Amino acid sequence: xxxxxxxxxxxxxxxxxxxxxxxxxxxxxxxxxxxxxxxxxxxxxxxxxxxxxxxxxxxxxxxxxxxxxxxxxxxxxxxxxxxxxxxxxxxxxxxxxxxxxxxxxxxxxxxxxxxxxxxxxxxxxxxxxxxxxxxxxxxxxxxxxxxxxxxxxxxxxxxxxxxxxxxxxxxxxxxxxxxxxxxxxxxxxxxxxxxxxxxxxxxxxxxxxxxxxxxxxxxx
Numbered sequence: 001x002x003x004x005x006x007x008x009x010x011x012x013x014x015x016x017x018x019x020x021x022x023x024x025x026x027x028x029x030x031x032x033x034x035x036x037x038x039x040x041x042x043x044x045x046x047x048x049x050x051x052x053x054x055x056x057x058x059x060x061x062x063x064x065x066x067x068x069x070x071x072x073x074x075x076x077x078x079x080x081x082x083x084x085x086x087x088x089x090x091x092x093x094x095x096x097x098x099x100x101x102x103x104x105x106x107x108x109x110x111x112x113x114x115x116x117x118x119x120x121x122x123x124x125x126x127x128x129x130x131x132x133x134x135x136x137x138x139x140x141x142x143x144x145x146x147x148x149x150x151x152x153x154x155x156x157x158x159x160x161x162x163x164x165x166x167x168x169x170x171x172x173x174x175x176x177x178x179x180x181x182x183x184x185x186x187x188x189x190x191x192x193x194x195x196x197x198x199x200x201x202x203x204x205x206x207x208x209x210x211x212x213x214x215x216x217x218x219x220x
Contacts, residue, residue, distance in 0.1 A: 010189035010197070011140060011182040014204045021208055026149040030215045035166060037157030044161060045100045047218040049107060050116045052093045057123040058142065059085060064127035065135040069184070077180045084173075092164050099161060113220075115213045122206060133192060133200040136185040141207035143169075144178045151175070 015022055025031075030047070033039035059082065066078040097107065112120070126134050150169035157163055168174070189197050 010186045018208045025145050028215045031149040034162050035153035035155050037162055043218050045102050048096055050113055053112055053116050054120045057120045061123040061127040068132040081177050096161055113217050115217045119210050133188040134203045137200045137203040138207045140181045140185055145211050147178050
């Protein structure tokens with residue numbers, strides 16, 4: 001992959017490298033049924049239980065990225081986003097589990113699915129040993145892929161279980177978070193070697209595959 005050139009963003013190159021898979025995420029059965037309100041509660045319950053399992057690891061990765069940033073100015077938006085994840089988003093999970101009748105015991109005893117464990121391992125290992133660019137590559141996938149489907153859906157659903165999860169992943173604030181992460185990754189790519197950029201790409205591709213596998217897993 002070449003360095004960022006005039007009129008070309010590194011993050012656009014990353015997305016273009018997985019264009020077909022990205023579209024499968026945007027048009028996935030899960031996102032379609034979530035938006036139109038037809039998602040089976042059992043599918044949603046499984047998805048939310050497994051998704052909440054790696055929320056802590058996501059927070060660790062995001063906090064690690066913030067700690068790795070080059071300046072205070074770069075850190076501040078990440079700190080603010082941490083508050084959203086541990087506030088509004090975590091509260092959504094708790095309210096949803098109550099509405100769906102998922103007990104605390106179930107949340108504790110249901111094992112991690114394989115894809116969940118792989119996502120946790122990726123986030124934890126990169127948080128511990130990865131470069132700033134690798135951390136940003138994974139975070140970009142997690143947030144940008146969700147913005148990509150959430151912002152284009154026509155929402156017919158009325159239950160907060162569906163609408164709030166979509167609303168958390170679209171709108172001017174969330175789009176700003178995605179732009180913040182992309183901007184940092186674009187800049188980082190311009191500062192490092194081709195070998196390091198390839199490492200960023202590898203993490204991006206890994207994360208996209210896990211996102212698709214995670215949606216698929218909700219129906220198994």
